Amino acid sequence: MPELVRLYIRNVIFGAGLSAAFVGLLLGFDVAHLRHLILSSDIGYIAVAILFLANTVVFAGVQFAITIMRMAEDETPPGGGKRDGIPAGLDTAVQLAPIPVPVEARASRKVQRLPR
Numbered sequence: 001m002p003e004l005v006r007l008y009i010r011n012v013i014f015g016a017g018l019s020a021a022f023v024g025l026l027l028g029f030d031v032a033h034l035r036h037l038i039l040s041s042d043i044g045y046i047a048v049a050i051l052f053l054a055n056t057v058v059f060a061g062v063q064f065a066i067t068i069m070r071m072a073e074d075e076t077p078p079g080g081g082k083r084d085g086i087p088a089g090l091d092t093a094v095q096l097a098p099i100p101v102p103v104e105a106r107a108s109r110k111v112q113r114l115p116r
């Protein structure tokens with residue numbers, strides 16, 4: 001069996017374990033009265049099965065994605081451009097001085113207030 005398939009099966013089994021623990025905790029703590037709803041229904045086992053399967057899909061997918069992303073090898077050297085400092089001196093102060101920009105201010109409209 002290919003290594004990737006074995007890796008996926010391992011992650012699905014791990015996701016199923018996480019899902020079982022999660023559903024167990026949901027029912028154990030009776031979150032949103034799920035335990036009461038499931039135990040008082042005659043087909044509550046279907047709700048538990050769907051809850052378990054849906055969470056298994058989610059947890060297994062997340063586990064597999066995390067495993068695959070951790071396998072990546074970063075072969076690029078750290079970069080990001082030149083790390084030249086900003087030159088200090090009189091020229092810098094002149095270059096970085098704010099330039100005033102004239103803006104025409106218009107009179108605002110009066111706001112009409114409704115009578116009380």
